[in-house]
Amino acid sequence: MEGEAEVKKTLFSLVLLPFLLLYALPVSAVEKEERTWQDETMYYVMTDRFHNGDNKNDKEINNHDLRAYQGGDFTGAAEKLDYLHDMGITSIIISPVFENAKGGYHGYWITDFYKTNKQFGSLKELNHLVKEAHDRDMKVIVDFPIMQVSPSHPWVKDAAKADWFVTKSGHAEEKWLGQMAVLNLExxxxxxxxxxxxxxxxxxxxxxxxxxxxxxxxxxxxxxxxxxxxxxxxxxxxxxxxxxxxxxxxxxxxxxxxSVMNAELAGLLQEQFKNVNEPSNQSAALLKKESEESSLLLANYLDSSKTDRFTKKTVEENMFPGTRWMMALTYLYTVPGVPVVYYGSEVALNGEKGPESHRLLSFKEDQELIDHMKEIGELRQKLPALTRGSYEPIYDKDGMTVFKRQYKDETLIVAVNNSNKTQKVTIPAEELDRNKELRGLLEGGLARPEEEKFSLILDRETAEIYALTEKVGVNKLFIAALAAVYIIFMAFLYLVWKRGKASRQ
Structure with missing residues (x-):
């Protein structure tokens, strides 16, 4: 029986061989280049609301009051770096690290620029966080407010620094920040x-x-x-x-x-993906204009520490947030610019702007959404056309949007069907290459030119990233693999027959 099991094992391996040869082909022939900032995928960590790794600095927390500290700290952020790295994040932006007035969990009520916020930890613990990130090849960016400080900052009370301020106690644009002192940057x-x-x-x-x-x-x-x-x-x-x-x-x-945060696009994307069948032509037109006219690297996002949560929009439309996030993030990760994901997006955290949108992250994972982020994050790192390529809108109607990203010899077609029905879009073969095929990298779809056109068919609320690749024809290696499978299979049948005959005798 042991010999028969070995034959079965060999047979199974050979059956798999032709399929491995057929599908395990390289998607991109573009050489990997030195990483630059345009290749990053960023995640904003609101330190106090992320993860509590050190109970020794929990002196001011009150988990029953969203306006109070919740316990997150530098140590906690360091402990969750693998969580972020595995999700495809390459850079983290951490909320202001500076000493704050009482209750300044968000970091904007600065009272001393040269000290850390004790609720988050010491300089030593911040250094540990940065080192742990660097050990994982992740970059660290600090949120550094330059225009406003707390009215209780010592500079405000210093008569010699009266001309350092435009106003010493004015209403912040964000009501939840209350009174702020505005610095005179002139x-x-x-x-x-x-x-x-x-x-x-x-x-x-x-x-x-x-x-x-x-x-x-x-x-x-x-x-x-x-x-x-x-x-x-x-x-x-x-x-x-x-x-x-x-x-x-x-x-x-x-x-x-x-780089600059792309606030105009953020507003359009919230409207575009809050529900199905929403128009996408405004986003496409803005992206086209920015790619042609702006020399800046733009940072694209859906929400931030100063906006309503995107999830809030989807809930108000009675839509399932997880699906809405998957659609929106696929778009965010594939258009020109650097994606910036606000903490908690991976679990579709909800809330109105201010403390309501700054809830403590529970890490009760929405595994489907996280797996999707891993997948698109990995493709973003592997395919230079997604981070460096040109942008060309192809189709925009009734929630279905298709665009092309191209870099050197790599051509990608991104299709997002944000509608409530199956959609079909055709692309003239002459606009791509009639001798090649489009291979789906998310759902595994395949489109070959027929009657001088490629036809892309997507189910409702799905997206696909197609790579333009060489056609996979029947080649000698594939034929040899099939022949080997046939020979082994016949030998296996003969062996089974012979052993059966011997046992009967």
Missing amino acids: NEAVKQELIKVGQWWMKKADIDGYYLSDSANAPVSFLQDFSAQLKQQQKNFFLLGGNDGKTDIKHFEKSGLD
Whole structure:
């Protein structure tokens, strides 16, 4: 019986062989290039609401009050880096690390730029988080507010610094932030002090960049000098600007920033994916315009610490959030720009802007959504056309959108059917290559040119990333594999017959 089992094992392996030869072909022939910031996939960690790894700093927590600290800290974030890395995240943005006024869980009520928030941990623990991230080849960016501090900041009370402020106690645009002191960035002393702060943390914490989250109204001259001084210290240091949706992207083009949050697109995407059958032509037109006119790397997102959760929109439409997120994230990961995922999106966290949207992450995983993020994250890292390629809209109607990304010899077609019925889109063969085929990388679909056109058919609420590849024809290796299977199969039948005959005798 042992010999028969071995034959069965061999037979099974040979049956698999032709299929492995047929399907395990390389998707992309584009050589892997040196990683740059445009290749990143980012995740915003609100430290206090992420994960509690050290109970020793839990002095001010109150889990019954969303306006109070909930216990997350640097140690907790470090403990969950594998969770993020496995999900395809390559860079993390962490909420402001600086000392804050009482209750400043979000990090924006700054009282000292040179101290860490004790609720999150010490500089040593922040350094540990950064080192652990770097050990996993992940980059770390710190949210660094440059325009506002807490009214209780010592600078506010210093009479000699009266001209450091536009206002010492004004209403923040975000009502939940309350009263804030607004810095005068036109003041040379203020500018030099903030540059000094930026350089200090670069040196002390070995971080890779700053997210200037409130830079929408910062003077371009300030941003230029800030950028020049920091990049003189570290050439590849990344500077990401915040935007309020009211400031034109062109405002930032001469600022020295590397990237800006794409607030206009975020608003369009929330509307586009909150329900099925929503138009996508506005997003496509904006992306086309930005890819042709903007020199900045744009950071695309669906929600942030200062907006309603995208999940809230989907729930208001009586839609299932998990499916809505899968559709929206596929689009976010495949259009030009860097995707920025706000913490909790992977479990479709809900909430209205402010503390309601800053709920503690429970890590009760929506495994289907997380698996999908892993899959699209992996493709984003493997396919340069998704991070560096040109962008060409092909089709937009009734919730179905198709576009092409191309980089060197790699051509991808992304199709997103955000409608309530099966959709079919045809692409003239001459626009691609009539001698090749489109192979689906998510659902495994296949489209070959027939009558001089490729036909893409997608079920409702599904998406596919197609790679234009060589046709898989019947080749000599495949025929040889089939022949080997046939010979072994016949030998196996003969062996079974012979042993059966011997046992009967």
